[in-house]
Amino acid sequence: MAAAGLKDRAAVTGVGETAYTRDTDRSQLELTLAASLAAIADAGLEPKDIDGVIPYGAGGVVAEDFITNFGLPDLRYSALTPMGGASPVAALQSAAMAVATGVANHVLIALGRGSIAGGRITSRLAAMPQMRLVGEFEMVQGCNAPAQFYAPMARRHMALYGTTVDQFAEVAMTCRRHAERNERAMMRKPMTREDHHASRMIAEPFRLFDCSLESAGAAAVIVSAAERAPDLRQRPVYIGGVAEGHPDSPSAITQRPDMTRFGLARAAPIAFRMAGVDHGDIDVAQIYDCFTWVVICQLEDLGFCAKGEGGAFVEGGRIGLAGELPVNTHGGLLSEAHIAGMNHIVELVRQLRGECGERQVADAEVGLVTGFGDLGDGAVAIMHR
Amino acid sequence: MTTTADDHARLPARPRPEPDALSAPYWDGLRAHKLMLQRCHACGRVRHYPRPLCDHCYAFEHDWVEARGEGRVHSWTVCHHAFHPAFKQALPYALVTVDLAEGVRLQAPLRGSDPARLRVELPVVVDFEDIDDTLTLPCVRVRA
Ligand SMILES: [Zn+2]
Numbered sequence: 001m002a003a004a005g006l007k008d009r010a011a012v013t014g015v016g017e018t019a020y021t022r023d024t025d026r027s028q029l030e031l032t033l034a035a036s037l038a039a040i041a042d043a044g045l046e047p048k049d050i051d052g053v054i055p056y057g058a059g060g061v062v063a064e065d066f067i068t069n070f071g072l073p074d075l076r077y078s079a080l081t082p083m084g085g086a087s088p089v090a091a092l093q094s095a096a097m098a099v100a101t102g103v104a105n106h107v108l109i110a111l112g113r114g115s116i117a118g119g120r121i122t123s124r125l126a127a128m129p130q131m132r133l134v135g136e137f138e139m140v141q142g143c144n145a146p147a148q149f150y151a152p153m154a155r156r157h158m159a160l161y162g163t164t165v166d167q168f169a170e171v172a173m174t175c176r177r178h179a180e181r182n183e184r185a186m187m188r189k190p191m192t193r194e195d196h197h198a199s200r201m202i203a204e205p206f207r208l209f210d211c212s213l214e215s216a217g218a219a220a221v222i223v224s225a226a227e228r229a230p231d232l233r234q235r236p237v238y239i240g241g242v243a244e245g246h247p248d249s250p251s252a253i254t255q256r257p258d259m260t261r262f263g264l265a266r267a268a269p270i271a272f273r274m275a276g277v278d279h280g281d282i283d284v285a286q287i288y289d290c291f292t293w294v295v296i297c298q299l300e301d302l303g304f305c306a307k308g309e310g311g312a313f314v315e316g317g318r319i320g321l322a323g324e325l326p327v328n329t330h331g332g333l334l335s336e337a338h339i340a341g342m343n344h345i346v347e348l349v350r351q352l353r354g355e356c357g358e359r360q361v362a363d364a365e366v367g368l369v370t371g372f373g374d375l376g377d378g379a380v381a382i383m384h385r
Numbered sequence: 386m387t388t389t390a391d392d393h394a395r396l397p398a399r400p401r402p403e404p405d406a407l408s409a410p411y412w413d414g415l416r417a418h419k420l421m422l423q424r425c426h427a428c429g430r431v432r433h434y435p436r437p438l439c440d441h442c443y444a445f446e447h448d449w450v451e452a453r454g455e456g457r458v459h460s461w462t463v464c465h466h467a468f469h470p471a472f473k474q475a476l477p478y479a480l481v482t483v484d485l486a487e488g489v490r491l492q493a494p495l496r497g498s499d500p501a502r503l504r505v506e507l508p509v510v511v512d513f514e515d516i517d518d519t520l521t522l523p524c525v526r527v528r529a
Contacts, residue, residue, distance in 0.1 A: 151462035
């Protein structure tokens, strides 16, 4: 069984970010470079030590920008993982492959989002080649943004399994409670169930408070070869298992045989088997939360509960800081910022280093981070200190 | 309410399909008020949206068949926020994902019924709306 191939062969050795804001006058490239410098410094490295780069597939930043701005002497590896919000975690897999095979020693993964003037969600999407089918057949009739793409998946999940808007609210309120303890978070005002239900309807069943933020900012991580990690400044956080997965009909949810199951359902068993851990071993989980329901569906696809039971799973404080499975301890895309899930990787690493102050999960040793994007692509990494 | 040429001039342009050789028969069919679906010439499987290759038998050769225009609701959403300005005046509108009798799905707006009637498995029929001289889109109605 080849699944053990990447187990503990790579470690995240540095993390960094900029401030997260509603808008910015800095460019996507500037923000990306600033977060990258912070991650490199956190690892105790110099920019010239970086010999692999995986920039975010959506946007204008390319590997060459890092050679130009950092004066990199020998960039040996560059790649893109164009999977929308699954890109950062999928990039962990590519980076781990690169350092495990000796192609590179220290791979920088960086993601930035610039000013609103640089394009809001609808115009950004229309330009992505993987949106071609949605563009031709669905955008023309008023299905133009992720809230509208994903709402039918959530609606069907409700119809088949009895998932409720109160359960959606539970996800939103949990993220907000965690953001209250995170000074970096954009949204820290307490949210009640009534606040959630009173927020305006966007695309049924999604209300405004089911939707993630639009943010400017950047985050970055360094993935190093496991044998080099102990010499660096921070305690290494090892990648025990990592995988990406793609759903059926990846470019059109409308045509997907089962629209309540993501690509993550294919990746999760591989990652768990590779890491050699069980669900009960996971101390903390950062679950991609572009919409509240997407968290519920991923908890099922990850195997924390059966298909259809995700709504009940998030009830009763189970995903809160004191719960059985604390989820999105930074506040997630719903309340910290939408940095396309790079912020979820940063938070998991900090939790496993024990750096999270009043939102620290006690004795967090093993954690998990997911990405979700591009109409259903998924990726998951299981990490440990 | 009538829409004048002046109103049209003020409305933001709606996104339009850019058919290629593969999808042109679909869009041409709509213009003729026919829902045309791509069918593998080798194994007979119907597929949608149009693509070059049959994922069952890997044949490129295909033809087109007219759908019966009947189906059942697979899922739906009711849109209350316009992410493209061209659809603002249509709010709120329901987009329905339909399981067509031919085994593929269609996404189209609901016409003629309150979206509150929508349920999984509700029978619907396909209809057509001429948007302008060169564009016709499908819509669905609850089956009487
Ligand atoms: Zn065939």
